[in-house]
Amino acid sequence: MSVLPNRDRQAERREATRREIVEAAWEIARAEGLSSVTLREVAARVGMRSPSLYTHFASKNAIYDAMFGEAWSEFLQVTLERTASLPKAPRVALLAMSETFFDFAVADLARFQLMNQRVIPDFQPSPESYAPSVATLERLREVLDRLGVDQPEAVDLYVSLVGGLVDSQLANDPGGDRWRRLLPRAMDMFADHLGLPGPPLRSTQRST
C-alpha cells in the first residue's frame, strides 16, 4: 500500500497507452499512407475520442516524432544484433549486413519514408528521436572500419549503394525481389573497388 508502486503502475499504464496510440498511427500509415494519419482515426483505433490524445501527445507532429524515434530505435537494435557477431570474411559480412538493412527497409514503406525521406512537410524530428539514427550510423562506421572499409567516403558510398537498391525495390517492384537479388553483385563490386580480400560472393559472369 505504499505510494511508489502506485506511481509506477500509473507510469506504466501511461506508457502503455502511448504505445497503443503510436501503434495505431503505424497501422494507419501502413494501410493508407503516412500523410493520411488523422487524430480522429488514431483515437478511434484505440477506443478514444481525438481530444483525449492530447493528454498523451502535445500535437499530431509529436506522434510522428514518437514514430520516428521508435523506427530508428528498432533499426538500431536490429543493427546491434546483426553486427554483434558477423562472419569473418569481409565480403560475407558485408552481404549479411546489407541484407538485414534491405529487408528491414523494404518491409514497411511508410516507415522507410518517415525515417529517410521528407514526406511530412512541417515535421522535424526532435533531438531525442534523432539520437538513435546517429547511433546507428556510428555503429555502422565502426563495423565497416573493422571490415576494412576505413575511408569516410567509402562509408557514404556503401550507404548510398544499399539505399539506392532499397529505393528502386520499393518504387519499381514493391513486394518483389528484382533489386534484392542484386545485393551480392553490388557487394562484390564494392568489395572489389576497395580491394577487400576473399573470394567473390558470386561467380563472375560474362554478358554473353
Next chain:
Amino acid sequence: MSVLPNRDRQAERREATRREIVEAAWEIARAEGLSSVTLREVAARVGMRSPSLYTHFASKNAIYDAMFGEAWSEFLQVTLERTASLPKAPRVALLAMSETFFDFAVADLARFQLMNQRVIPDFQPSPESYAPSVATLERLREVLDRLGVDQPEAVDLYVSLVGGLVDSQLANDPGGDRWRRLLPRAMDMFADHLGLPGPPLRSTQRST
C-alpha cells in the same frame, strides 16, 4: 477572319492557362511541400477562384498527373539532349550522364518525390503521363548498351547507384555536394566491375 485561327487561338489560350496552373502548383510544391498544394492557393496564384480550376482540370489529382507527366517529359528531353552526343570513352560518358541525372534530380526535391517516390497516397499516374518515364528508361538502356553495359541487371544496378547517391544528397546534405563528389568514384567502381576500358576517372587513392 476565318474560323479556324480563332479556334487555334482559343486552344492556345486554354493550353497556356493549363500551364500557368501547373506552374503555380510547382511553386507551392517547391516552397511548402508536395502535399501542401491546395486548390485555393493554386487558384490564388493564377488570379482565379478555386472552382474555376475545374474548367481546366477534373480534379486535384489531375493536376498532380499533369505535373508528373511534365516532370518526366523534361527529364526525357534532358536525357535525349545529353545522350545525343556523348564522349567516346565509356567512363567519361558514364560520368557525364550521371552528373546530368544527378543535377536534374537534386535541383528540385518536390519534383524528385513526385517522379520517384510515393508521397501522395492516392495518386496514380495515368498511362499518358507515365509514357515519358518509360521512354526515358528505354533511351537509357539503349545508350548504356552502346557503352558496353549490356546486361539488364547492370542497368538496374546503374540506376540504383545513381539514384541512391541522389537520395543521400537530398536527405542528408540538401544544397551541398557531399554525395555528388562521389560520382567519379562510383562510376569507376561500376566501370571496373563491368570491365569497361579506359583510364580511371580519378587516381586510385589509398586510405592512409
Next chain:
DNA sequence: GTCTATAAAAGGATAGAC
C-alpha cells in the same frame, strides 16, 4: 470561362464538465 454561393466533409486543437 469565371464567378458567387455553398455543400459536405474532415482537419487540428481548445474549454470545461465529470
Next chain:
DNA sequence: GTCTATCCTTTTATAGAC
C-alpha cells in the same frame, strides 16, 4: 484521464448565375 461540445480553418467539389 477521458469525455462532450465546439471552434475555426481548410479541404475538394458542385450548382447555377453571369
